Amino acid sequence: MRPTSRSFKANARGALLDPGLQKALARAKDGFIGRRRDAVAALPEFESLRATARDIKQHTLEHLDTYLLRFEAAVQAAGGQVHWARDAGEANRIVVDICRRAGAEHIIKGKSMVGEEIAVNPALEREGFDVVETDLGEYIIQLAKEPPSHIIAPAVHKSRSDVAALFSEHHGAGSESASSDEPEVLLNEARRVLRDRFMAGDAGITGANFLVAETGSIVLVTNEGNGDLSSTLPRTHIVLAGIEKVVPTLEDATTILRVLARSATGQTLTSYTTFVTGARRAADPDGPQAFHVVLVDGGRSDMLAGEFRDMLRCIRCGACLNHCPVYGAVGGHAYGWVYPGPMGSVLTPLMVGLGEAQALPNASSLCGRCESVCPMMIPLPRMLRALRERANREHHVSWIQRSALRAWGAIAHRPALYRVFASAGARAIAALGRRGGRLPGSGPWTDYRALPRPEGRTFMAEARTRLGNRLR
Amino acid sequence: MSESHPRPRAALFVTCLVDLFRPGIGFAALSLLERAGFETVVPRRQTCCGQPAYNSGDSETARRIARDVIVAFADADVVVAPSGSCTGMLRLHYPRLFAGDPEWEERAREFAGRCRELTEVLAEHAEAIDAPPCAADAAYHDSCSSLREVGVKAEPRRLLARVPGLRLHELDEPEACCGFGGAFCVKFPEISAHMADVKIGDARGTGASLLIGNDLGCLLHLEGRMRHRGLDIRARHIAEVLTRQPERRRDE
16 A cells, blocks of 8 residues: 555644544553453463563574575475565466466455555556455455554454445445444454355465475464465465564474464464464375465565564554553554554654654654553664654754754753743743743744743752752 | 762762753652662752663664763762663663673673662652642553563552552553554654553543553653643653742643
């Protein structure tokens, strides 16, 4: 999708004025935060598990080439194929090619954030394939022609009446959604419609939560089982995964699984945790005849080589979104690309460029709650700051802003001069405050808050008369 | 420099916001530190901790200011700031700013080891803090840096528990940011105000008429928002509450 991160401010303003969205966000936030809190409280070793999970991923990243090659060999040994894609274009060409050679017409999809990242659906549709999302949330937003607004709850911004309206519009005469927006009615209807699509699927595309180097397995974590149907029913199964998804062993994958669902939804485990290894073997009752894994780089090698390596530990649980007060205020679409919230504010500038997404790392109070709940202990505030630094260095920040900061720095470096400015400032604000006036350029403060009321003299001025030689 | 004085010397890091807007907090902090048994001084060559530059991605300017601060506080036994966010800057971020610098990394670490947040210090001498009565329902606002950079949560509550008449209520979401965030509050004022409203809603839910905190940035932002909305909750720094009875709001 074409990013609109550049207009984050305008997007955010719109989101804050959308009462339906505000309601959905408030409801989702309370649920996610409370459920995670309970899950963590019920597992005394959660904190030490976080550290273990971080160490596993960090070790893997330090030897990423080794584990990726080991994974490829294991996939091949299990009768599958691994494809390497440098970027979105390459990945989409590979997927289209596989589908074409498989003679596929109908393609069913499990939820995949990499799929969103490379925009695989439009790429397939352009080539004439019929693509249907099978995760309920993804299905809803596919009907609405919208991108996901949350990485694990893509339709979190939709109310059930929104969903009922979409279903009755798209599901034709037999739709009960025209008369009911009861979740059970909606769910049954989606299930009925999707069942036919599942049975007609020629190729299935899923993401992967982990790639296991020792066995060549991919791990799928879902709550609907749609990923399992997408991977077992069609003749061809295509897995889309970022290169950072690999872990060395099954033991490692299961260790990280223990923090994943708890951080995401507060579940101990999701309803379905499926290990898929290779294509169907002779003795297997079901499964695809062909098994392909498309490994996508898409900027990850650059992250691996630089100061953003820690970001590659991300397991896409969404905890940072759920606990972010900015995400909670504006929702996912405001961020303007695939990944929202704190993780998105780091990934988007790195994947689509700081020129487009410079606002995102700034749109944070650096409150640090994201880092404190991240199961992989990613120092998100530090990365947001590093991106601000880079934006400064690469002149994505206006000359005026940079010069103003440097001028302020030069004054702060000279205490005597600083006192002059501080005293004048305190007096001016105090005088204005008494008259209820405004300072030129103070709108961003005074449009939303009353002006502070200084006591009139600065501490340092007062200290000169009151502290004697204790001021030194 | 050290006199033949048995008391440890605490140097007050005033913070630029206290200097500019509420000098009273600085003097309250000094008086509280004296009561806690410290000899107090105020180094005159201090200005700001450098966060505005650091958080805007201008580390070069931040380092320049950091070096000034480290030099200005060279002879203090302990550096005390009445702010979680400045303490976090001095203690956590200065060593990061100078990572790899052969001279300054070590100096920044040594300096960081002497830096403490006001309530952290006072809580160790809570019995010496003879706070005046304050008959009010109050809620405590933890600043994000106090919670997550400095690790201060129980300390202010322990101190406030000793204020006669004060009924302290817990917010539902004490971990949530109030939306100040330094320059964030003017760069993204709508989002910042929305976050303030969530926090204010939480505080109103407790029935508090007084919101107490240890970071003036948060307090100016929240108080400004409450006055803008015409709400009758006052915001006070904990040093003010511990030293004097809260006066009525100045616009009342």
